[in-house]
Amino acid sequence: MTDPTPRHGGEHAVAVAAAHGVETLFTLSGAHVFPMYDGAVHAEPPMRILDVRHEQTAVFAAEAAGKLTRVPGLAVLTAGPGVTNGVSAITQAKFSGSPLVVVGGRAPSNRWGMGSLQELDQPPLLEPVTKSARTVHLVGDVPAAVDEAFTLAGSSHRGPTFLDVPMDQLFDKTTAEDPVLGTRRRLEPDPDGLADVGALLAGASRPVLVLGTDVWADRAEEAALWFVEQTGIPVITNGMGRGLVPGGHPQLVTKARSKALGTADLVVVVGTPLDFRLGYGVFGGKDGATPARVVHLADSPGQVSRHASLAASACGDLTAVVDGVQTALERQPRRPDWSAWLGDLQDEVRAGVERDEDLLGSPADPIHPARIYGELAPRLAEDSVVIGDGGDFVSFAGKYVEPQRPGGWLDPGPYGCLGAGLGAAIAARIARPSAQVVLLLGDGAAGMSLMDVDTLVRHDLPVVMVCGNNSAWGLEKGPMQMLYGYDVAADLAPQTRYDRVVTALGGGGETVTDPAQIGPALDRAFAAGTPYLVNVITDVAAAYPRATFGV
Numbered sequence: 117m118t119d120p121t122p123r124h125g126g127e128h129a130v131a132v133a134a135a136h137g138v139e140t141l142f143t144l145s146g147a148h149v150f151p152m153y154d155g156a157v158h159a160e161p162p163m164r165i166l167d168v169r170h171e172q173t174a175v176f177a178a179e180a181a182g183k184l185t186r187v188p189g190l191a192v193l194t195a196g197p198g199v200t201n202g203v204s205a206i207t208q209a210k211f212s213g214s215p216l217v218v219v220g221g222r223a224p225s226n227r228w229g230m231g232s233l234q235e236l237d238q239p240p241l242l243e244p245v246t247k248s249a250r251t252v253h254l255v256g257d258v259p260a261a262v263d264e265a266f267t268l269a270g271s272s273h274r275g276p277t278f279l280d281v282p283m284d285q286l287f288d289k290t291t292a293e294d295p296v297l298g299t300r301r302r303l304e305p306d307p308d309g310l311a312d313v314g315a316l317l318a319g320a321s322r323p324v325l326v327l328g329t330d331v332w333a334d335r336a337e338e339a340a341l342w343f344v345e346q347t348g349i350p351v352i353t354n355g356m357g358r359g360l361v362p363g364g365h366p367q368l369v370t371k372a373r374s375k376a377l378g379t380a381d382l383v384v385v386v387g388t389p390l391d392f393r394l395g396y397g398v399f400g401g402k403d404g405a406t407p408a409r410v411v412h413l414a415d416s417p418g419q420v421s422r423h424a425s426l427a428a429s430a431c432g433d434l435t436a437v438v439d440g441v442q443t444a445l446e447r448q449p450r451r452p453d454w455s456a457w458l459g460d461l462q463d464e465v466r467a468g469v470e471r472d473e474d475l476l477g478s479p480a481d482p483i484h485p486a487r488i489y490g491e492l493a494p495r496l497a498e499d500s501v502v503i504g505d506g507g508d509f510v511s512f513a514g515k516y517v518e519p520q521r522p523g524g525w526l527d528p529g530p531y532g533c534l535g536a537g538l539g540a541a542i543a544a545r546i547a548r549p550s551a552q553v554v555l556l557l558g559d560g561a562a563g564m565s566l567m568d569v570d571t572l573v574r575h576d577l578p579v580v581m582v583c584g585n586n587s588a589w590g591l592e593k594g595p596m597q598m599l600y601g602y603d604v605a606a607d608l609a610p611q612t613r614y615d616r617v618v619t620a621l622g623g624g625g626e627t628v629t630d631p632a633q634i635g636p637a638l639d640r641a642f643a644a645g646t647p648y649l650v651n652v653i654t655d656v657a658a659a660y661p662r663a664t665f666g667v
């Protein structure tokens with residue numbers, strides 16, 4: 117249908133974004149993108165404009181919105197510094213496969229080359245860290261370009277897309293039609309690959325299944341849990357795969373990870389790269405075991421590992437992949453029985469849980485960071501969203517917090533960019549209005565985004581923040597000590613009152629130094645109804661025990 121009323125570029129862009137399911141636009145003001153705001157204000161219904169205090173927060177928020185809702189998030193950044201301030205967060209979305217669309221302002225085309233304000237050709241900067249980065253030169257092309265950006269960002273393998281529109285064109289009007297929305301392609305896996313995986317599973321004595329972020333992103337959570345329960349296979353989860361198999365499930369053996377991945381004879385990895393988090397895809401060989409065979413199942417061909425030596429692989433829509441592997445296994449003449457192997461791992465999990473108890477209840481003064489999780493974990497509701505932004509403090513969370521549902525755990529992923537926390541918390545509060553939102557902040561990480569508590573306050577978005585305040589860049593201090601026997605540039609001021617930063621901005625908070633006071637402080641935070649930061653002074657010597665630095 118033709119639309120006879122001319123509308124400016126911003127109105128078109130917002131209409132197409134809304135048709136793709138976007139409800140919130142994350143931004144920080146700049147004249148180059150005013151038409152986007154005007155489009156949001158005059159949309160029917162209006163699109164929510166969530167304005168922040170630093171562009172990185174806008175993009176981290178849009179990225180988190182994409183991860184939580186599985187509709188690409190939308191960030192609008194003004195020309196030049198607005199766009200460049202967003203680059204780290206856009207890169208993080210690329211590394212995590214997060215669906216995200218970033219619309220940038222751009223100096224006007226009718227003055228290009230004459231030196232107008234913030235005249236930067238942005239797509240070349242963004243090209244390496246996005247799925248596509250382009251300039252839309254004519255307002256009439258805006259609707260189709262925005263549609264393409266959303267379709268591409270939301271298609272496997274997901275990731276960020278960027279487009280900028282010269283200011284004169286974005287303000288200009290056109291009667292161009294809004295396009296019929298692009299549809300996401302659903303790639304069917306190759307049946308031969310699935311059959312190979314079925315045969316490998318049937319022949320395995322000690323298999324382990326690893327479920328990662330893309331299982332959630334590709335909406336394969338039901339198929340994955342069904343597969344797990346039908347086969348009896350032990351499981352480890354990572355990234356947004358955490359919660360796919362709920363904490364406490366008898367087949368979840370994350371707490372026996374070292375034994376499981378070290379002594380497995382087959383490791384089937386679904387929806388996550390074979391990167392440093394998974395030992396680059398080398399498993400088995402521990403305690404005299406032979407190296408494990410490795411299967412990689414991915415959402416798209418480009419995601420299948422090229423560096424690991426794979427016994428089999430398959431790619432495509434992950435529900436079809438997981439269901440297809442199950443069918444292939446059922447066709448095998450041999451029905452494997454893994455109950456003894458699972459039992460061994462369950463013994464190891466039980467031993468791990470017992471070992472953890474002492475630290476989780478530690479009465480140590482100064483406070484051991486694990487004690488915070490001993491207090492927090494029992495207070496978390498099933499649908500809570502837990503966000504990690506920090507070093508060691510967040511590693512402890514990974515160890516001690518086991519989500520009950522998928523889609524409730526946000527970590528920075530393999531790009532590991534500090535400063536994502538406030539943006540993620542903003543997005544989580546909006547995406548899950550009735551859920552607990554808990555933001556775990558290292559004191560170092562807190563310094564990178566705490567000003568955006570102002571955004572939480574202005575937009576009435578209560579979240580609970582817990583700062584593990586060890587007065588250090590802990591994850592750097594420990595390794596530097598280990599490598600050099602001394603450390604520099606790793607200390608922060610002692611006992612800084614980050615809670616007072618929050619109260620100064622209109623929220624609430626308190627500092628805790630007594631381990632017995634952590635629980636009551638968390639209860640006050642959950643009851644506060646305002647952004648609230650519990651600043652827990654912890655022992656800098658209580659570093660997270662780690663064997664590698666991830667490099």
Ligand SMILES: Cc1ncc(C[n+]2csc(CCOP(=O)(O)OP(=O)(O)O)c2C)c(N)n1
Nearest residue numbers: 506507508509534558559560561589590591
């Ligand atoms: C943007 C960015 N800068 C630097 C780093 C390197 N880095 C990784 S962890 C870490 C320390 C984090 O300190 P803090 O947030 O206080 O957590 P802690 O390890 O002390 O618990 C640093 C500096 C990073 N990952 N991201």
Ligand SMILES: [Mg+2]
Nearest residue numbers: 559560588590
């Ligand atoms: Mg710290």
